[in-house]
Amino acid sequence: MARGCLCCLKYTMFLFNLIFWLCGCGLLGVGIWLSVSQGSFATFSPSFPSLSAANLVIAIGAIVMVTGFLGCLGAIKENKCLLLTFFIVLLIILLAELILLILFFVYSDKVSENAKQDLKDGLSLYNTDNNVGLRNAWNIIQAEWKCCGVVGYTDWHEALKEKVVPDRCCQEHYQECGRNSTNMFWTRGCYEKVEEWLDDNKHLMGTIGMCILVVQLLGMAFSMTLFHQIHRTGKKYDA
DSSP states (O other): OHHHHHHHHHHHHHHHHHHHHHHHHHHHHHHHHHHHHOTTSOOSOSSOTTOOHHHHHHHHHHHHHHHHHHHHHHHHHTOHHHHHHHHHHHHHHHHHHHHHHHHHHHTHHHHHHHHHHHHHHHHTTTTOTTOHHHHHHHHHHHHHHTOOSSSSTHHHHHHHTSSOOOGGGBSSOOTTGGGOTTSOBOOSOHHHHHHHHHHHTHHHHHHHHHHHHHHHHHHHHHHHHHHHHHHHTTOOOOO
């Protein structure tokens, strides 16, 4: 009976982590594809030049893939060392998420102001030759979200040292429209638009966050339950 429970738990955890591992592989593949082929997915921050969408997806995919692999191998091999490592990795990730979340809410105003200033500093790199990705990213954001600059279109005046804005800031878009001061530009800043979008989708974001939390807690519960079952059935420790 105990052995049957162990097998059931082992294969349940294996399938659980196999899905986890496949998701990690998918994210890693998407991240590499973005990094290689999509220059528009760049960082907006000059302080963190490596913090691009592609690099974030690659990092998340790699963490998920490695964690899933540990869980799969630990389950199928009934290896207590791997199961314990899997549990510790998930615990560290969970604690890091909680600490970051707490720090974000405690220092939300300071984070917001620093983010705005950093984004404004990044606007000055818009026309530089080695920042095509940043330029494309701003063009896409401003065209899709109908916004201009960080808090307003005058941010571009300060950044570019002249009273011009990117053409994508124009409500009626045409070549060199941003150099015509009589044109109508989008008056709302992109930072405000992002905040508005996050507020409108806070329930969805909360649901996604809860799902991630449940998956992490299930993974930790499965690993510890299987660990104790192996110990109780007298499985030899295989380091």
